[in-house]
Amino acid sequence: YQSKELKKNIFELATAYLASGLNPEKCIFFVQSQVEAHAELAWLLGTITPIGELQRMTQYKEKVKKYPKDINAGLVNYPVLMAADILLYQTDLVPVGKDQQQHVELARTIARKFNQKFGQTFKEPKVLLPKTGAKIMSLQNPKKKMSKTDDPRGCLELFEEPEEIKKKIMAAVTDPGKAIKYSDSKPGISNLLTIYSLFSGKSIKELERNFKGKGYEEFKKSLTKLLINSLEPFRRKRKELLSREVYVKEILNAGAKRAKTIAQLTLEEAKKKMGLI
Missing domain, CATH: 1.10.240.10 (Tyrosyl-Transfer RNA Synthetase)
Structure with missing residues (x-):
């Protein structure tokens, strides 16, 4: 990605979610990078996650096939970061498309393994999959998932x-x-x-x-x-919303503050169970 474009893309994505109906009074809405606990928990969870499980992820294998020269540690470990995103907030249900179901199942596996090894700490999240439309296909190739990058x-x-x-x-x-x-x-x-x-x-x-x-x-x-x-x-x-940048940033900052409080409690509990100071 272009680093100069990232801030703009984050803002535009935030407006997209808010315009789609997310109500900041009913949900905690924030940017992942604003809450450091995500990266820290991902590192801890990575210590109990076999590399073989990560390399079996369907999306990882697709990326390896499509971009063989651009594979890095971040891509391999991405499902662990996703697991941290979910487990930090003691999540019950995760609404996903069919293509992301495997990643939620991995989060369940990691939570179960951590609980068995160190004691009950995380809830095991379940997938919330819609009966209709779990996977929308391309208008030009209905055998492939709809994707802006492909076509x-x-x-x-x-x-x-x-x-x-x-x-x-x-x-x-x-x-x-x-x-x-x-x-x-x-x-x-x-x-x-x-x-x-x-x-x-x-x-x-x-x-x-x-x-x-x-x-x-x-x-x-x-x-x-x-x-x-x-x-x-x-x-x-x-x-x-695109004309109200200050308002959108205020929503994100307020959400991050609330998220940090919850995430830090879970992170401290996980570190305590692992024997970390």
Whole structure:
């Protein structure tokens, strides 16, 4: 990454989360690097985590295959840092996509191993996986996960302009035949049905009935309209937040202060159990 861009990216990501509905009065919202306990606990947990387990992580293997010359210790140990992020706050449930489920399972394994070795310290977190939409696929290649880095044309962004939404949905890959039906043999239309279901609140079966006998073009136009209307409040809120940098930073600083109090208690308990001074 470009270090000069990092501060800007952090601010923009914070506005994205706030615009998406996170309420700082109901949650503790902060930047990980503001709370030193994350890095310290990750180091301690790394001492009981076999390197082989980290190298078996699917995302690690994908990165090794894709960027063989850019592999470093930070990438290998990243799942341990994620475990620290979770365990520091005695987390019960972790909402993730299907691609991150393996990392939460590793956090459970690390927590269990620590508790067995040093005494009960951490809760074993459970995965909170949505029944629909646990993994959204690319609009251009419905057999691959939606990702901006792989193909921006296949990635639908929350704050996309209406014309760009229309362009991407109308150009989304579909399947042979005209039936609007969810099926493993129809990954393209199945992916679009999943997106429609998530934004409309309607079941996929209900959508199949509603669009029975209708073509892909009519379905895509309906989905486009739904997405534009649904995402408009997010675009509007984010535009407002981007002009209120001081306000956003105040939220992050207040969240970090609250997070430090909780994290430090857990870290001190873990160090005490390990016999550290």
